[in-house]
Amino acid sequence: MVINGPSFFIGKNSPDVISFGSGQPDLPPPKEIELIIRDCSDYKYGLVQGEEWLRDALSNQYNNTKQYTNSTKDSFVITNGASEALDLTFRALSRKEKKRNVLLPKPYYYSYPFIINFSGLNPLFTELKNNRIDLIDLEKKIDDCCAILINSPSNPTGRIESIDTLKQIEELTQKKGINVISDEVYKDLIYERENYFIKGPKVITINSFSKTYSMCGDRIGYLWSNDEELIKNVIEMKTHTSMNTNIKAQKRAFLATKIPKEYIESQRQIWENRRNLIYNGLKDIGFELNNPEGAFYVLPKINNTNKIVHDLYNDYKIIVYRGEWFGANNHIRLSYALDECKINKGLDIINTYVKKNNLL
């Protein structure tokens, strides 16, 4: 059996498996989002850009933060998850930009290089230094690029970048006229500070209802930008490649925007408790790792990741991912999107396995 990437594990989440694999919340979505009334208009084609009530609600959310974003409903496109938002963005940029490289920090979310390649652009990497973006390396490479892709909080590292770094990236890219794609799908899962929302005339932020509201299967994401031409190009492309996003899912997303902030805070507290549990647990076993500041991933160091991923799955029914799939050699990635009971059980088994095999 060859386990060659995260997709190997799709559909393998039977009850006797403990999965530190997939990055989806185990929590149920809020009850408030359920639709009760049959409404035939849900089955009509909708606006390709997304329904106005949902874009208005998002616009209010964006403008009601400390960092005023100057958003209107025209700043948003509702998409089939953040994945389609990323795909449409890079395809639109690819049709317009002369420079063909996209700069992104390494390690990276495993789909990024695929999405960039599929669009006809090339990924160019800047290695993290002490688990942070290395601004010197970034500045060296950015002139060859039409865009930079930032993901804070980050999958797979769980790090957030300092506000100072994000502001320097804003300034640098604005000076050079380079597009910034800021994937902020974990914006509501930060343990250190509020999200810093990257802004600027050529900034596109990518977002989703999947992580905040545990609605992964509904595939409701969106992009935000004040770059009118980019928005126009994205809508034109989506008109032909998928048309409107599912209307009923947009209604559920709209209902989610009405849920009081306390809900998000209570969810965040659950994630923080789990973060503490897994970070301390892995440290006690002897792993070297950074304490996650956001999202729900840890990336401990270890060699022989291929063997470990196979052994843990085949012999112990534990799913962990190779860091190599995310550009992080000699690391494994664990998602802690599962309950504390399972986290504890999983950690016990991992402890037994690494001790038995003298892996640390």
Add this chain to the structure above:
Amino acid sequence: MVINGPSFFIGKNSPDVISFGSGQPDLPPPKEIELIIRDCSDYKYGLVQGEEWLRDALSNQYNNTKQYTNSTKDSFVITNGASEALDLTFRALSRKEKKRNVLLPKPYYYSYPFIINFSGLNPLFTELKNNRIDLIDLEKKIDDCCAILINSPSNPTGRIESIDTLKQIEELTQKKGINVISDEVYKDLIYERENYFIKGPKVITINSFSKTYSMCGDRIGYLWSNDEELIKNVIEMKTHTSMNTNIKAQKRAFLATKIPKEYIESQRQIWENRRNLIYNGLKDIGFELNNPEGAFYVLPKINNTNKIVHDLYNDYKIIVYRGEWFGANNHIRLSYALDECKINKGLDIINTYVKKNNLL
């Protein structure tokens, strides 16, 4: 005001407008598809290829026709409407094929050239002859192409190709190893015969629940192929570009597959009555046009289509589309996906307008 394509009219369907524009059924979807039970698993990531129960149901449908298709659940990928099925197919072909042209009959569905271009391939056209595919021209051009795109029943012509023609295309493409993309989204709306299902080792059929079950807004389409490599490549691409298709919409599609055949027959009868009404009405006004054999479009001849489309919309609140948007110069396209009352009223106004302006 410049009306530069079908997208101009999106969202302009107020109650006082009679729209012969958009190709979506005005009929409500069947009641049987409504979901009643809250099920948290609908919000989990699903299989990128589509849920197994839906693909099994489709496979049974495909195998239970007179033309046995040798299908299994592995022959299908569930997508965000037929649009995404087309987009993924052409993107997958574009990454593999050396020849860069795709042959398609002209007139064509207006999104085809966009989707082909976006994928990096080039559309190459074969003009219809007497409203039929010209096999001599097709055979002349096909050697330069990696694929041919067939759409029978056709948008915008409403024609169906003869089974003989479709069989010759099967044979020719199989001999030459050329991919066939057969867009059969109107397969259940044929007034002349049953659908002929194009088959072969390099055939990909595109389908949808939108037209048969009036579920456009739900965006549930699918592709079928026995080309395992193509299916694998499409799934790999979708893993990164949109992940699973909305789960609840897949459940509704599954319920739709359980609705007895009589439902489809009764719908077809409604469409046929409307077809007769609009065909005879336009003929009585003095238009030259072909009698549609399937789908719900007519394509009457007339000059000055730009002026007509603007006048009818601005002065009479009637939406019709320019044939030019579909590669049909000096024609207008009317969708008859609206009730007989509105069809009659619309025809009366069109009659007054063309008489007043001596346009025929």
